[in-house]
Every structure is written in C-alpha cells, then in structure tokens.
C-alpha cells in the first residue's frame with residue numbers, strides 16, 4: 551500500500567493552507583454570528599478566487615469539469631480543507647453536493663449531466679439529497695413512505711422528508727421514493743431529480759439542530775412533496791435501483807466526511823496545545839504542566855493519527871478496488887473517526903473552560919455541527935453491526951438484518 555502524497559498534492563497543500571488562513575478563517579466569526587446566508591456574497595467572492603487557483607470542484611473527473619483528483623489525493627486535500635468549517639464550501643466539494651456530483655457524473659444521462667451536473671460543477675447552483683423521513687427509521691433506507699407513481703411519461707411524488715441538508719436555496723433535490731412497491735425491499739425505490747421550483751415541492755422549515763436552524767447551505771430542512779410531477783427522464787439509473795445507487799453514493803460520501811473530520815480534529819488539537827502552553831493556572835504553571843492535560847494531548851494525537859491512517863488506507867483501497875470492495879473499511883472508519891472527532895473537540899473545549907463554549911473560537915460550532923457525525927450517513931451502531939456481521943460470516947455465523 552503506497553500512501554505517499556503525489557507530487558500535485560505536495561504542491562497544492564501549502565497553497566490550500568495559506569488560502570484558508572488568509573480567506574476562510576477570518577470569515578468564520580461572521581458566519582458563526584450572522585449566519586451563512588448573511589455571508590454568502592462574501593463566500594462567493596472567495597469561491598471565485600479558488601477557481602483562479604484551479605482547485606474548484608477538486609473531486610470530480612476532469613471530463614465532467616472538475617480537477618480530477620484521485621480519492622487518495624482528495625483525502626489529503628479534504629483534511630486540509632476541514633481546518634475551516636467553510637473550507638469545503640469554498641472549494642465546491644461540500645456535502646451533499648459532492649456526493650450528488652459523483653452520482654450524476656457516474657450514473658447521470660447526458661441530458662441530466664448538461665442540465666443538473668454542469669452548473670453544480672461550475673458552482674452556479676446547489677443541490678440536496680432527500681432520503682430520510684420523519685416517520686420512518688432512516689437507518690433502514692429500504693423502508694420508505696414517499697412514493698413516486700408512474701403516470702404516462704411522468705412520476706408523481708408524494709411524501710415527507712426531513713434533514714435534507716442544504717435544501718434551502720438548492721436548485722434541485724435528488725429524492726428517494728418508492729416506485730416499485732411490490733419488488734423485494736432493496737429494489738423498491740428509485741432516485742429522481744426534482745427541481746425545487748416544481749409545483750408541490752415545499753420547504754416546510756429549516757429544522758433547528760442544537761439551537762441552530764441555520765440558513766442556505768448550512769441548514770437541514772423538512773420538505774413536503776405533494777403531487778410533485780416530474781418527467782420520467784429525471785430518474786437516475788434504472789427504476790428500482792435507488793437503494794443500490796444510494797450505497798454507491800453514500801460509501802464514498804462517508805469517507806469524505808471522515809477526511810474532513812481529520813482536519814477539524816487537527817484544528818481542535820492545535821487549539822488544545824496552544825491553550826496548554828498559554829493558560830497559566832498560577833504564575834509560571836501553564837495547563838500543560840498537568841498530567842491530566844498531557845493525557846488529553848497524548849490521547850488526541852494517537853487517535854487522530856490512527857484515524858488518518860484508516861482514512862488514507864480506505865481511500866487507497868477505493869481507488870484500487872472500488873467502494874463496494876472497501877465497504878468494511880468504510881464502515882470502520884465512519885464510526886471510529888466520528889468518535890475520535892467528538893472526543894478531540896470535547897477535550898479542546900474542556901481545556902478552554904468557559905471560553906471553549908463561546909463562539910469566540912470555532913470549537914463550539916464544531917461540537918454543535920459534528921455531534922451529528924455519529925448519526926448522519928448511518929449511526930455508529932449500523933456501521934458496527936455491518937462490520938461485525940461481515941467478520942462473523944467468515945467464522946460461519948450468518949446474521950440477518952433483524953438478528
């Protein structure tokens with residue numbers, strides 16, 4: 551396994567770091583205080599600068615207008631971008647657009663690519679992914695209420711979704727809906743593109759998450775679909791292939807989150823160490839002289855390094871063998887890195903005392919936004935169960951979904 555950074559990554563990482571320090575970090579307090587939509591105009595100016603650097607939409611193939619980094623290269627870049635909570639947005643590789651772009655790049659028809667993918671890649675529009683429903687366990691995506699009924703050359707969609715990230719201001723949603731109710735569970739749903747100006751599409755509210763309803767890309771909406779009619783050509787891939795496409799989309803998406811989390815953890819670790827040497831408990835006795843604080847630093851260093859190696863080796867395997875072959879590693883890294891992230895951010899907050907809970911530092915925002923890391927794209931328990939079942943299968947025990 552060769553995890554050595556490629557020449558182009560070695561060249562671009564210092565540029566990215568310098569760009570973030572100059573253009574992203576200074577914007578963070580305003581984004582935290584005023585909200586995302588109040589800062590969108592300034593963020594868009596910065597996105598233009600990224601285009602000039604030639605680093606806009608790094609993860610998409612060059613033939614679809616992106617930079618065309620490999621997965622392993624993107625893992626390195628994504629860690630660097632995670633340093634700032636607007637890093638991925640500025641470089642146009644933020645979730646959920648990143649996954650939607652990959653989905654359309656791989657499975658979209660030429661017409662879908664021209665109408666929906668190309669503006670996303672150019673950063674002229676945003677999108678969202680609408681699968682989870684308030685009345686159904688999101689942990690079981692084969693069990694959905696939302697239906698898409700075929701009427702001639704159209705689908706008519708009815709249902710309710712929530713936690714659709716970035717729906718506020720998105721040009722279109724990719725909706726998971728049941729098209730084939732009598733098929734086996736894994737073949738019932740399809741993924742259908744719904745422009746958000748289609749009659750019957752309603753953004754009910756931006757759900758308040760830990761006291762923060764958010765706005766624009768930085769939001770998670772509840773949506774209602776009432777007799778939403780779209781042409782059959784808006785379906786991505788085959789009818790009934792929605793679950794399989796979701797697996798294709800979410801596998802790489804999960805590790806892209808993990809790549810970003812390493813960056814957040816490194817930023818938090820940096821703040822933890824700076825605090826340990828600067829905050830004096832008494833004259834000449836900074837926090838770092840205390841063994842309990844040293845323990846926080848040592849545990850954090852070891853955990854971040856372990857998580858990074860897991861991320862890089864999984865990215866390497868995805869590049870070589872595809873995301874299906876790497877599904878066990880993806881499951882392991884999803885829950886392990888999410889736990890590392892949460893612990894490191896928490897330790898950094900603890901070491902800062904009251905200051906750690908304020909919005910004067912990014913730590914509280916990291917904590918608020920990323921407690922969800924152990925839930926979104928599948929809760930810890932689902933990934934642990936999936937990994938353990940695959941391992942047990944090799945020992946002769948086959949465990950079904952319900953035990």
Ligand SMILES: Cc1cc2nc3c(=O)[nH]c(=O)nc-3n(C[C@H](O)[C@H](O)[C@H](O)COP(=O)(O)OP(=O)(O)OC[C@H]3O[C@@H](n4cnc5c(N)ncnc54)[C@H](O)[C@@H]3O)c2cc1C
Pocket residue numbers: 646678679680681682686687688689690712713714715716759770922925926927928929930931932935
């Ligand atoms: C910030 C955020 C952003 C999101 N963005 C999107 C988005 O853009 N699009 C979208 O469609 N969805 C999105 N989601 C939804 C997310 O994917 C779901 O919340 C997730 O899949 C879990 O589904 P659920 O919330 O319905 O929890 P449930 O399925 O009801 O599970 C509840 C809890 O039960 C436990 N549990 C579940 N399954 C098992 C099991 N097999 N064994 C043991 N315990 C189990 C876990 O502790 C889990 O947390 C987002 C969620 C969050 C928090």
